[in-house]
Amino acid sequence: MQNLSVDQYDTVYNSLSFTIAAMGAAFVFFLMARGTVAYKFQRVTEVAALIVVIACYHYSRMFSSWTAAYSHVAGSGVYTQTGERFNEAYRYADWLLTVPLLLVELIAVLYITGNKKAALTRNLVIAAALMIVLGYPGEVSDNITTRLIWGTLSTIPFVYILFVLWTEVGAAMATESEEVKGWLFSIRLLLLASWGVYPIAYLLPLLHLDPATALVGKQLGYSIADVIAKPIYGLMIYAIVRIKTQREQAEAPDGALVPHDHTLPPSR
Numbered sequence: 001m002q003n004l005s006v007d008q009y010d011t012v013y014n015s016l017s018f019t020i021a022a023m024g025a026a027f028v029f030f031l032m033a034r035g036t037v038a039y040k041f042q043r044v045t046e047v048a049a050l051i052v053v054i055a056c057y058h059y060s061r062m063f064s065s066w067t068a069a070y071s072h073v074a075g076s077g078v079y080t081q082t083g084e085r086f087n088e089a090y091r092y093a094d095w096l097l098t099v100p101l102l103l104v105e106l107i108a109v110l111y112i113t114g115n116k117k118a119a120l121t122r123n124l125v126i127a128a129a130l131m132i133v134l135g136y137p138g139e140v141s142d143n144i145t146t147r148l149i150w151g152t153l154s155t156i157p158f159v160y161i162l163f164v165l166w167t168e169v170g171a172a173m174a175t176e177s178e179e180v181k182g183w184l185f186s187i188r189l190l191l192l193a194s195w196g197v198y199p200i201a202y203l204l205p206l207l208h209l210d211p212a213t214a215l216v217g218k219q220l221g222y223s224i225a226d227v228i229a230k231p232i233y234g235l236m237i238y239a240i241v242r243i244k245t246q247r248e249q250a251e252a253p254d255g256a257l258v259p260h261d262h263t264l265p266p267s268r
């Protein structure tokens, strides 16, 4: 039986609740932002919206699962397990859908074209799926060795993905304007910092912490990383497509908009 203090219970409760709000708000934002970018970039905002709405759904399921898994013992100051299991599968199902989409979102603004784009997308999507599928058996196991083995296997595609992204974003930076370069630089750091949180949070149960602390730390870590890696990252990508949209508008002969575009606000 694993008891949680009221503060521990509330920390997870509040972080799940906050993340639902952040994902929901980001969904509305990205939908509205669609109309402010050139036609060819609208797909990028659509993908950003799709990612956060999938996450919003899974967080609301996790929230219900959390409230079902623990109940307050009146007067005792603790929450005890009800016997219903907190379902970690929602997280992994979410990542399986959203991580490939996050990669697609980034590749879409890097101006990689043709065969190279198709091959890169395919390799990254396969690596992302492997990373998540290999992590899952360790995540749901209470056995330290099992957790360590699957975690290590999952780290192989993880390192591959970060290496490829680091290189590709670096290559794109060399060809972009100063303004876009600045955003790409930040995105690269944000990717490394936020994606790096996941394996650390995964390791917490191995660190001889008290199990309740490890559980709470892990849930908090995953939630914070998800807010950075989805809505905040999406906003940074949006900043890039806005700059590119403004540049295209400025370069168009009569300040006109890109063809097929009925949604941009009138140019000056």
Ligand SMILES: *C/C=C(C)/C=C/C=C(C)/C=C/C1=C(C)CCCC1(C)C
Binding pocket: 095, 098, 099, 102, 131, 132, 134, 135, 136, 150, 151, 152, 154, 155, 158, 195, 196, 198, 199, 202, 226, 229, 230
């Ligand atoms: C929006 C969700 C994102 C960006 C999820 C990213 C997840 C990871 C980078 C997970 C990585 C893991 C390892 C590198 C090893 C241990 C198992 C995982 C799956 C937690």
